[in-house]
Amino acid sequence: MARVFQVPAGSSRSGARRAAGTPAGPAPAPARASGEQKAGIVAGYLAPHPPHLVYAENPPQNEPRSTGGWEVLRWGYEELRRRLRAHRPDVLVVHAPHWITMVGHHVNCVPNPRGISVEPIFPHLFRYHYDFRTDVQLAEAIVDEGASAGLVTSALREEGVRVDYATIGALHLANPTWDLAVVSLSANNNPYYYSDASLAEMETLGAATRRAIERTGRRAVLLASNSLSHLHWDTEPELPEDMGVERPFTHAQYAGDMELLQTIREGPTSRLRDAVPKHIEATSSETKAGSLTWLLAAMGWPAIAGDVLAYGTVIATGNAVVEWVP
Amino acid sequence: MIPAALVPAMPHLLAGDPAPSWAELATATRTVGDRLRAAGVDTVLLLSTQWFTVLGHQVQCDARLRGRRTDENWYRYDFGHLEHDLAVDTELAHRWADAIDAAGMQARRTLYDGFPVDTGTIVASRLLDPRNQGRWAMVSCNLYADPSAMAAVAGAGVRAARDLGRRLGVVAVSGLSSGLTGRWITPAEDRVEDVHDRWNRKVLDAIRAGDRAEVLAMSPQFGEAAQADSQFRAFAFLDGAGAVDRPGEVLAYGPIWGTGAAVVWWGNQEET
Ligand SMILES: [Fe+2]
Numbered sequence: 001m002a003r004v005f006q007v008p009a010g011s012s013r014s015g016a017r018r019a020a021g022t023p024a025g026p027a028p029a030p031a032r033a034s035g036e037q038k039a040g041i042v043a044g045y046l047a048p049h050p051p052h053l054v055y056a057e058n059p060p061q062n063e064p065r066s067t068g069g070w071e072v073l074r075w076g077y078e079e080l081r082r083r084l085r086a087h088r089p090d091v092l093v094v095h096a097p098h099w100i101t102m103v104g105h106h107v108n109c110v111p112n113p114r115g116i117s118v119e120p121i122f123p124h125l126f127r128y129h130y131d132f133r134t135d136v137q138l139a140e141a142i143v144d145e146g147a148s149a150g151l152v153t154s155a156l157r158e159e160g161v162r163v164d165y166a167t168i169g170a171l172h173l174a175n176p177t178w179d180l181a182v183v184s185l186s187a188n189n190n191p192y193y194y195s196d197a198s199l200a201e202m203e204t205l206g207a208a209t210r211r212a213i214e215r216t217g218r219r220a221v222l223l224a225s226n227s228l229s230h231l232h233w234d235t236e237p238e239l240p241e242d243m244g245v246e247r248p249f250t251h252a253q254y255a256g257d258m259e260l261l262q263t264i265r266e267g268p269t270s271r272l273r274d275a276v277p278k279h280i281e282a283t284s285s286e287t288k289a290g291s292l293t294w295l296l297a298a299m300g301w302p303a304i305a306g307d308v309l310a311y312g313t314v315i316a317t318g319n320a321v322v323e324w325v326p
Numbered sequence: 327m328i329p330a331a332l333v334p335a336m337p338h339l340l341a342g343d344p345a346p347s348w349a350e351l352a353t354a355t356r357t358v359g360d361r362l363r364a365a366g367v368d369t370v371l372l373l374s375t376q377w378f379t380v381l382g383h384q385v386q387c388d389a390r391l392r393g394r395r396t397d398e399n400w401y402r403y404d405f406g407h408l409e410h411d412l413a414v415d416t417e418l419a420h421r422w423a424d425a426i427d428a429a430g431m432q433a434r435r436t437l438y439d440g441f442p443v444d445t446g447t448i449v450a451s452r453l454l455d456p457r458n459q460g461r462w463a464m465v466s467c468n469l470y471a472d473p474s475a476m477a478a479v480a481g482a483g484v485r486a487a488r489d490l491g492r493r494l495g496v497v498a499v500s501g502l503s504s505g506l507t508g509r510w511i512t513p514a515e516d517r518v519e520d521v522h523d524r525w526n527r528k529v530l531d532a533i534r535a536g537d538r539a540e541v542l543a544m545s546p547q548f549g550e551a552a553q554a555d556s557q558f559r560a561f562a563f564l565d566g567a568g569a570v571d572r573p574g575e576v577l578a579y580g581p582i583w584g585t586g587a588a589v590v591w592w593g594n595q596e597e598t
Contacts, residue, residue: 101399102506116440121379123438152509160396162442186398234470235432236381315381
C-alpha cells in the first residue's frame, strides 16, 4: 500500500515546524520516595478496540444494550485488567488508529476530556460517555521528545475534539473504572486516501515516548490499540452479536494471524521487526496504523516473548490481547 | 436532467486567510450553490467521502443536524472550528434507505443525538448554502464495498426522489489526488506534486469531454497512481445518479495542502 506521509525524521521541514510551535519541556519529574516502585514502562499490551467488545459488555457509559457476544476476547481483557492492576501503573499511554491526524503525530494535552463519542461507523453500537484525566505533563513531554527527534508533532489543547472509539475502546477494555491518568496519541495516517503510517516514524515516536516516560518518572503501561487481520464484511447481521456468523474472513487471514502470534509467543520481540510488515502485507493488518510498532519500539524491542491472553474475530477481523512485561 | 457537482472536502476553503487556490475553489463552490438554487433544486443528494463507513450504507435520518465540530487535525486553525445547521429531507432519506434495501444492499438508517457530521459535509454545505435554506439527503461512503456499489446507492436515491416528485441536485464531496503535505505549511507553499497533477488534469480532461466511460475506466489506475480520494468513489456515485453523461464544466482546480481538488459542474449542455 502507498504511504503518503514520509517526512524523514530530522528533516529540515520538520525542523521548521519544531521551531514554530512546540511547547516547552515539562517540569522535572516528581521525586519518588524511597521504597516506591521503579519508574518506566512496566508493561505493554496489544489492546484491540472493536466497539463490539464494549457494546457486548453493556457498561453504564455506553448507551446501546446488547445480549453479549465475543466472550473469549472479553475474558482475555478480564485477565488483562487483573494483570494491569498488579503492575500498579501511574498512567496508561495509548496509541490508536482512529484518531486520524493527516499532519503529524498529535498528543492529547486537554486536562479533562469529556463528552459523548457517537461513532460515525458504528453509531448503533457505540455511543460512549467519557470523562477522563490526562497526565498533561507526560503528554507534553512526549510532544517535546517527538519534536526533538525530528517528528512533526502537535499538542492538542482545544476542548471539543471528540475522542475516537479506538482510544476509548482500548482504555475502557483495559480499565473500565477510568481511575488512572491517560495519555492519548493519534495515528498519522489517512484511510480515505489509503495511506499507512510510516513504521520508521513509529520507531522514532516509540523511542520518544520512552524518553518522556523516563524523564517524567512515571510508571507507565502502554496500550497499542490495533486489531490484526483486517479484511471484514461490508454488511452486518440483524443481531450485531450473532455469533452464528462470526468467523475469520478467510483461512489465509486466520493463518496470517496465527503465524504472527506464534512469533510473538516464541519471542524475542526483535523478530517482529520483520514479522509485522510481512503480516500487514498478508492480512491488511490494522497494525499498519503503527500502534504495535510504537509500543515495541517504546519498550526497546525487549528480548522476551509475549503472552497471548485471547484471540477472536470481530466482523471477521482478527483480534488478539497480548501482554509483554519487560 | 439532474444538475450535479463535485466539490472539495477540505476545510481550508473556509480559511480567513486562504491560499489563492483555496479561495478560487471556495468561490467556485459558492457558484455551484447559486446554480443549484437557480435550477430550483428542492433537495441535494450528498455523498461526502469523509463520512467513510465500512458496514452497509448509512443514510442520515435526523431532521436537523445542528452543532459544532472541532476538527481532530486542523483544530489549531480558524477553519478547524466548524458550526453547522443542516436540514435533512427525512421523507426522501427514508425513501432512499428503502430503495437501497430493495436493490439488495444494506441500508442503515442513522438517527442519533450527537452524531458527528464530517468536515467535508459541513464545508460543502456552508459554501453551497450559506443561508441554510436548502435540504439535504446524505449517505456515507462505504470503503469496503466495491466502488460500483456507490453507483447503485446513487441510483436508488434518484428513484426515491422521483417517486416523491423532488427536484433533485446531486453533489459529491471529495478530493482528487492525495499527496497530502505531511507538515505544517504556509498557504503560499501549497502545491500538487507533478505526477499527481498530471493525473488530475487527465481525469478532468476526460470529464470536460463528457467521457464518463473513460473516467470510470481510469478510476482504478487513478486510485493507484495518485491515491485518489476513496478510489474516486465520488465519480461512481455521480455516474450512478445519471448526472455525468455530458461534459462537465471545471470551475476550479488547485491544491489543498498538497492534495488535488476541483469544482466541477454538470448542468444543461447549453450552459456548459
Ligand atoms: Fe479499528
